[in-house]
Amino acid sequence: MTVSRKLDKIYDYIKSKGYDYEKSAIESLYLSLKTFPMVLLGGASGSGKTSLARLFANACGANSENGRFKMVSVSSDWNCPKRLLGYVNDEGKFVPGLITDYIQIASKDKEFPYFLCLDEINLSRPEHYMSPILTSLETRRFNEEGEIVTDPLMDDGSFGSDISAKYSYSGISIPDNLYIIGTLNFDDVSYTLTPKITDRVFIIELKSVSLKADFFDEQHFSVEPLDIDNTFLKSEYINLADCREDIAFLKDYSVFWNNFNNIIIHDAAKVSLRTRNHMLFYVAYNRKYKLSDIDTVTDTLILNKILPRINGISDYVENTLKALFLTCMSTGGAGSEEYVKNSSAMQSAIANRRCRYPGSARKIMLMIRKYEEDGYTGSWF
Numbered sequence: 300m301t302v303s304r305k306l307d308k309i310y311d312y313i314k315s316k317g318y319d320y321e322k323s324a325i326e327s328l329y330l331s332l333k334t335f336p337m338v339l340l341g342g343a344s345g346s347g348k349t350s351l352a353r354l355f356a357n358a359c360g361a362n363s364e365n366g367r368f369k370m371v372s373v374s375s376d377w378n379c380p381k382r383l384l385g386y387v388n389d390e391g392k393f394v395p396g397l398i399t400d401y402i403q404i405a406s407k408d409k410e411f412p413y414f415l416c417l418d419e420i421n422l423s424r425p426e427h428y429m430s431p432i433l434t435s436l437e438t439r440r441f442n443e444e445g446e447i448v449t450d451p452l453m454d455d456g457s458f459g460s461d462i463s464a465k466y467s468y469s470g471i472s473i474p475d476n477l478y479i480i481g482t483l484n485f486d487d488v489s490y491t492l493t494p495k496i497t498d499r500v501f502i503i504e505l506k507s508v509s510l511k512a513d514f515f516d517e518q519h520f521s522v523e524p525l526d527i528d529n530t531f532l533k534s535e536y537i538n539l540a541d542c543r544e545d546i547a548f549l550k551d552y553s554v555f556w557n558n559f560n561n562i563i564i565h566d567a568a569k570v571s572l573r574t575r576n577h578m579l580f581y582v583a584y585n586r587k588y589k590l591s592d593i594d595t596v597t598d599t600l601i602l603n604k605i606l607p608r609i610n611g612i613s614d615y616v617e618n619t620l621k622a623l624f625l626t627c628m629s630t631g632g633a634g635s636e637e638y639v640k641n642s643s644a645m646q647s648a649i650a651n652r653r654c655r656y657p658g659s660a661r662k663i664m665l666m667i668r669k670y671e672e673d674g675y676t677g678s679w680f
């Protein structure tokens with residue numbers, strides 16, 4: 300079964316459970332996890348973020364019953380990694396964290412994918428309590444057996460004088476069959492994300508919820524989940540050298556991102572080499588599996604990897620967004636300033652002119668509208 304067909308089956312399974320997500324969100328979730336094994340699903344409360352994480356895992360054959368799906372609810376008082384990874388108590392004993400044993404279980408069952416859902420990840424600051432995980436993921440590399448390995452999550456000092464715990468957990472690292480999906484709230488009581496997060500992970504925004512009941516078509520009454528092995532999701536590219544069969548296209552495509560990056564005025568929002576590589580991997584997988592056309596993929600990448608980096612109150616933010624809007628509209632030169640005069644002009648341009656990257660253009664228009672109303676904007680509000 301081709302990757303495209305498997306994604307169709309996953310979409311049908313999710314739809315059979317009464318959830319009508321955009322098919323592009325399913326495809327983007329797959330390509331994002333294939334590129335880097337941690338993805339965030341963002342949206343307003345009730346937009347189906349947690350359900351999508353669970354149903355995607357279920358559709359791949361992973362569930363709570365077989366122990367290959369685990370849900371962890373993030374608490375607002377998490378300010379260090381001890382709740383996730385463990386700590387030494389007052390008696391000198393190491394207390395495993397919420398995911399320590401789960402990581403160990405996944406490490407012993409490399410044939411199948413395991414999913415960890417961190418629910419409401421920004422109730423606390425993820426760059427604090429997830430720091431060891433983010434750092435470890437940055438060390439991913441292929442070993443001689445073709446497995447993806449990382450540096451350990453904890454050093455021997457993490458276990459204090461507990462020799463038994465040191466024996467059980469020393470050297471624990473993130474296996475190449477563990478995939479982390481975090482849900483991200485877009486509201487006033489949650490933390491915004493720092494570049495340490497936005498630079499590393501894809502952020503997929505779930506748009507408005509569809510209330511139509513067309514998911515009750517006859518073919519969607521009963522759809523069985525797939526029972527896939529880990530090759531479906533395991534990364535094939537970690538370094539650009541791994542993409543050698545597509546390197547000519549990727550070199551040409553990187554010119555677009557270099558030009559795009561020059562438009563971004565604020566240095567903190569510019570595309571990093573890490574982000575560029577992730578976007579090139581994403582495109583390489585898309586081409587390999589013949590999923591979407593290049594403009595659709597580029598539109599998705601602007602939405603998921605570029606716009607979440609842009610936020611603030613300065614003129615830099617406003618001017619950057621207006622310049623990016625013109626790129627998304629594929630227009631410029633004399634008279635183009637009329638298209639970015641204000642958010643209403645942008646909305647009119649989207650409605651009346653051909654737009655190369657419509658999703659991104661609409662999102663930028665909404666970000667400018669937020670800036671006009673509040674003097675501040677960001678990718679979520």
